[in-house]
Amino acid sequence: MPANRGAELPDEGLSLWLTDWKIFVGGAWTGRRLVACIGATVGGHLDFQVHPDGQAIQVWMLNVHPGFQRRGLAGILMDALYAAYPTAWINHGARSPEGAKWWNSYREPDPRRNVHNQPPAEWAAYFDAVEVASEKTQNAHVNHRYQLNGHRAYVYRYGQRGEQEADAYVSALQPANALRMDPAAQPLHGATRLFLPPDLHAYVHDPSQDAAVRAAALLEYVGHGNLPRDTYWNTTRQAAWEDAHHDELFQDAVSTQPANHVVFTLRPPDRAALPKYNALSASVDFIGSNDLAVEVAELSWRSPQQPHRTHSATLTPPVDAAIAPYAWRYASEDYRARYDEAGFLRSPVEEPAVGQARFADRAEEIQALADRLQQAVHSRKPKERPKPQASPSGHQQQPPAAQPRPNGPGR
Known part of the structure; x- marks a missing residue:
């Protein structure tokens, strides 16, 4: 059984939950979070964004918590993403050294839907072709540095210089219209x-x-x-x-x-x-x-x-x-x-x-x-606050400025 199928997970009870990942990035894509629970404990989560038509996925972060690593949980989360969106293009982006090492051992369920493995003509309406070319270059560099194969046989090989072919498809990108709720229009x-x-x-x-x-x-x-x-x-x-x-x-x-x-x-x-x-x-x-x-x-x-x-x-x-x-x-x-x-x-x-x-x-x-x-x-109720004490110069001490609050459950 492949490592990403969870063969090493014990019998604590695994459940997967697909929920909102509420992050405001200014675009029209919707944030989603796939959570893996082992018993009543979060073992890891996969954060991504979905195009409004559901046919394109941008992966942001795959995180397996300490204590659950090297047990196949990352592969289960990624497999579940492919299953949840069975016809969508998926862009995994650029990988860190740790991510590249994991990817090298992961068996991708459907490499044909990975935009790094197909020519821009097929997916350029969803993703910026220049950015994708840059991500592929970065991944190739990390793979070379750590002597990883990185499933290179699947990666699309350009017939000409990568930046030239990518530039030819920049105009094909079709930005999605942002759908924003009106807070005064419903309960x-x-x-x-x-x-x-x-x-x-x-x-x-x-x-x-x-x-x-x-x-x-x-x-x-x-x-x-x-x-x-x-x-x-x-x-x-x-x-x-x-x-x-x-x-x-x-x-x-x-x-x-x-x-x-x-x-x-x-x-x-x-x-x-x-x-x-x-x-x-x-x-x-x-x-x-x-x-x-x-x-x-x-x-x-x-x-x-x-x-x-x-x-x-x-x-x-x-x-x-x-x-x-x-x-x-x-x-x-x-x-x-x-x-x-x-x-x-x-x-x-x-x-x-x-x-x-x-x-x-x-x-x-x-x-x-x-x-x-x-x-x-x-x-x-809070106790009565002490009055500000005068400083040696005679000026009253001011309370510290309020700190900005974090934004979003992925806040």
Whole structure:
């Protein structure tokens, strides 16, 4: 059995997951990520971009994590890419010395679809012929340096100087039109991961309790002004669940507390109030520093260990909330008036008459829950910040400048 078929993998249970790789590079191609999990651990991933028509693939990075290397996992990921797009051209790009050594031992499923192995006339509408010629030259140099064959028998041999033939096909490139979502045209779905106090965790997962009250408890714990900023907002709820699961798999540290994946569904935001954003085909990343007033129309939550037990509640009427500003100094006057610096409501919001009638017979239960939430919220609020100390020159010391946040789950 070839090395890339995974003969050396133990019986821990291998699963492959094809999901979004949300990276904004300014083009029309869509980022995808193929993840290999061994049991509940990520063993490696393959990042690539797909042309809008699905007939061309640009490989970016193949990465097998320490502890899973030299066990055939890289070959499994690459084989799966070929299987997922059975008719697409594939450009593997230029290889590092490590990548060239791996490629030398890898058995490519269909060399005919590798653009390095075919003349530009067949694929020049998708890839820049000059760039491909440069990548082939670099790969040839690495192969020569490390005395690798590199499957040279498959590589296309030019009938004339490579740069001359490549230049002849530059005009054949057909740039794809970028498809960008309009964040004000449909509901938005964004996910976050929460670690709740044990009693609140048990309460929100108790199906015998009213779903709307449990959703209100979650929103109160998060803070109405604390909707996640460092996330992508998607056109579908399923994409938001995938974001939360992706963060769970690629987290830096494992928590001993059970996590909760929570998805906020927002009504379409006011277009005039939108901050700066980067839009992909089906998601948007709000990159502006300001807050954004929104209305939460629905909440859904579940444990990643039991995704089949998903809880949800429609909030009628929708609840006023806000995506948090990057820092307090960027908060709008309306945000400052409604929320404190920690993102919690400054004063309780009265339930509408319909809500009062609906929960009138549960006043004691709701009051007990409110007391527990207040205790939890109080424990999470930041302590009062010390006033700046004067420097020897008499000037006050300024707080450090905010650092830019990373961009994208491949962020």
